[in-house]
Amino acid sequence: MEIRVGQGFDVHALVADRPLILGGVRVPYELGLAGHSDADVLIHAICDALLGAASLGDIGKHFPDTDPRFAGADSRLLLRHCASLLQQEGYRIVNVDSTLICQRPKLAPHIPQMREHLASDLQIPLPAVSVKATTTEQLGFAGRGEGIAAQAICLIRDV
Numbered sequence: 449m450e451i452r453v454g455q456g457f458d459v460h461a462l463v464a465d466r467p468l469i470l471g472g473v474r475v476p477y478e479l480g481l482a483g484h485s486d487a488d489v490l491i492h493a494i495c496d497a498l499l500g501a502a503s504l505g506d507i508g509k510h511f512p513d514t515d516p517r518f519a520g521a522d523s524r525l526l527l528r529h530c531a532s533l534l535q536q537e538g539y540r541i542v543n544v545d546s547t548l549i550c551q552r553p554k555l556a557p558h559i560p561q562m563r564e565h566l567a568s569d570l571q572i573p574l575p576a577v578s579v580k581a582t583t584t585e586q587l588g589f590a591g592r593g594e595g596i597a598a599q600a601i602c603l604i605r606d607v
């Protein structure tokens with residue numbers, strides 16, 4: 449049996465007049481994340497972890513931010529595509545763990561729904577998907593509320 453790990457990291461800036469979408473959940477907040485797609489920083493980090501685990505490159509390779517097809521794209525579609533690429537390569541996803549690095553807003557109430565979305569898109573059981581949140585104690589860009597970062601790690605194995 450072959451098992452492989454992958455890790456992903458992403459950052460998007462918080463700006464006015466954009467929705468805040470994390471893990472496919474629209475989180476009520478006065479600012480949202482800037483990006484070519486819906487800027488779902490959590491899903492982008494998970495996509496990179498999955499692609500990295502299978503040595504398939506990164507999210508920018510598969511979904512270039514110069515491609516108008518991805519303008520405003522629902523990142524859940526990108527995540528499902530990454531999961532299907534791994535399946536085609538003969539891998540199955542064992543588990544995903546992730547952390548949102550975000551000073552505001554409070555994300556804990558929204559994490560159960562994020563996990564539901566991710567488990568559904570990855571077609572893995574809910575207990576195999578973990579989402580956590582942390583502030584940076586007001587330090588750095590995240591602490592100043594200028595942006596949100598996410599990191600993710602996954603384990604995959606051959607079918």
Ligand SMILES: Nc1ccn([C@@H]2O[C@H](COP(=O)(O)O)[C@@H](O)[C@H]2O)c(=O)n1
Pocket residue numbers: 550551552553554555556557580581582583584585
């Ligand atoms: N945006 C956030 C950040 C954190 N949480 C939750 O609060 C707990 C404490 O965070 P610290 O950064 O002070 O360690 C953390 O464990 C999260 O459960 C949150 O909901 N939203």
Ligand SMILES: C[C@@]1(CO)OP(=O)(O)OP(=O)(O)OC[C@H]1O
Pocket residue numbers: 458482483484485486487488492507508509511512513518519521
């Ligand atoms: C998702 C893509 C594609 O629309 O755009 P963004 O939403 O800007 O996200 P990013 O994490 O900067 O990079 C991946 C991009 O190719």
